[in-house]
Amino acid sequence: MKITILGSGGWGLALACTSQRLGHEVTVWSAFSDEIDAIKRTGELHAKLPGVMIPKEVRLTTDISCVKDEDIVLIGIPSQFVRSVCEQAKPFMSDKSILLSTAKGLENGTLMRMSEIISEIFPKNRIVVMSGPSHAEELGRGIPTAVAVASYDKEAAELIQKAFSDNVLRLYVNKDVVGCEIGGAVKNVIALCCGIIDGLGLGDNTKAALITRGLSEITRLGCAMGGSEKTFSGLAGLGDLVVTCTSMHSRNYRCGILIGQGVDPEEAVRRTGTVEGYGCAPVTRKLAHKLGVEMPITEELNEILFENQPVRQGIIDLMSRPTGEE
Numbered sequence: 001m002k003i004t005i006l007g008s009g010g011w012g013l014a015l016a017c018t019s020q021r022l023g024h025e026v027t028v029w030s031a032f033s034d035e036i037d038a039i040k041r042t043g044e045l046h047a048k049l050p051g052v053m054i055p056k057e058v059r060l061t062t063d064i065s066c067v068k069d070e071d072i073v074l075i076g077i078p079s080q081f082v083r084s085v086c087e088q089a090k091p092f093m094s095d096k097s098i099l100l101s102t103a104k105g106l107e108n109g110t111l112m113r114m115s116e117i118i119s120e121i122f123p124k125n126r127i128v129v130m131s132g133p134s135h136a137e138e139l140g141r142g143i144p145t146a147v148a149v150a151s152y153d154k155e156a157a158e159l160i161q162k163a164f165s166d167n168v169l170r171l172y173v174n175k176d177v178v179g180c181e182i183g184g185a186v187k188n189v190i191a192l193c194c195g196i197i198d199g200l201g202l203g204d205n206t207k208a209a210l211i212t213r214g215l216s217e218i219t220r221l222g223c224a225m226g227g228s229e230k231t232f233s234g235l236a237g238l239g240d241l242v243v244t245c246t247s248m249h250s251r252n253y254r255c256g257i258l259i260g261q262g263v264d265p266e267e268a269v270r271r272t273g274t275v276e277g278y279g280c281a282p283v284t285r286k287l288a289h290k291l292g293v294e295m296p297i298t299e300e301l302n303e304i305l306f307e308n309q310p311v312r313q314g315i316i317d318l319m320s321r322p323t324g325e326e
């Protein structure tokens, strides 16, 4: 198949290696010529995916018309730039291309999920969402990984499953687009909190409680939006939450550690790079208010990030809430 990957970040490149290994004709597009030049010069993009050599057969370009007549166009851009990149690609996109969204986030202002943005811009294309526990650093090194792919078009999800599966990457089809996207977006909010717990030097009890109660609030929100409860105990729910809340590969978790150690949140984000939970936290809070869903961890995180709440006070507030049933 002909596959174009938009974005030469860690995830786009890891999936470019996978796609090439599976025998597809692969093009990677970046908006930044320095990224493309670095790969051409050194064979890798050290800043994003160090130590993973990008196969020479992968075509590299900064020309967005590369999306023309592709079987699959994979969107591997951080969520806050998905709309602008899709708008750039629009004049060249064929209605027949399947659009594979891998970005994890919610749009500020509109509160939209990534697949909603993509279908607004490309109403005639079939859209598939990929989400699950997957660090680019590991998939890029051929470490066994499993993710979910969800679509309103079962045939499109199955086609993606077939196109990307091998003995390194295993894909499971899931019908629940909303649940998969909410799991992928909101786990970054909880991962920031887990980092804060570790930055403060608290214990495993606290972290396990936070992951478990974090999953409860993700599930409540996702179900209120029409997602299926079952999704949240699967790869796009519990799976992605665990991998993000416990790994130094996660930028959200690492950023939380800095905040827990006393670094100002804005400065912590600046030092870390792409921290999608920082943008997603206020959007998640707005969605929760709109839908009347209780999300106490998300509330506290917003106060810490944007309202100068001291981190220790955040923990005290959470522990002092009225007790109840699980």
Ligand SMILES: NC(=O)c1ccc[n+]([C@@H]2O[C@H](COP(=O)([O-])OP(=O)(O)OC[C@H]3O[C@@H](n4cnc5c(N)ncnc54)[C@H](O)[C@@H]3O)[C@@H](O)[C@H]2O)c1
Residues within 6 Å of the ligand: 007, 008, 009, 010, 011, 012, 029, 030, 031, 032, 035, 048, 076, 077, 078, 079, 081, 085, 102, 103, 104, 105, 134, 135, 136, 137, 273, 274, 276
């Ligand atoms: N890194 C992972 O392990 C991983 C795994 C699964 C899903 N994802 C998701 O994939 C998406 C990309 O993540 P990443 O880790 O590759 O990010 P990244 O920060 O490593 O790279 C993002 C790439 O997107 C492009 N980009 C950045 N800003 C842009 C802009 N303003 N306009 C156009 N292009 C721009 C650049 O090519 C950049 O290298 C995110 O939404 C993330 O949640 C990442």
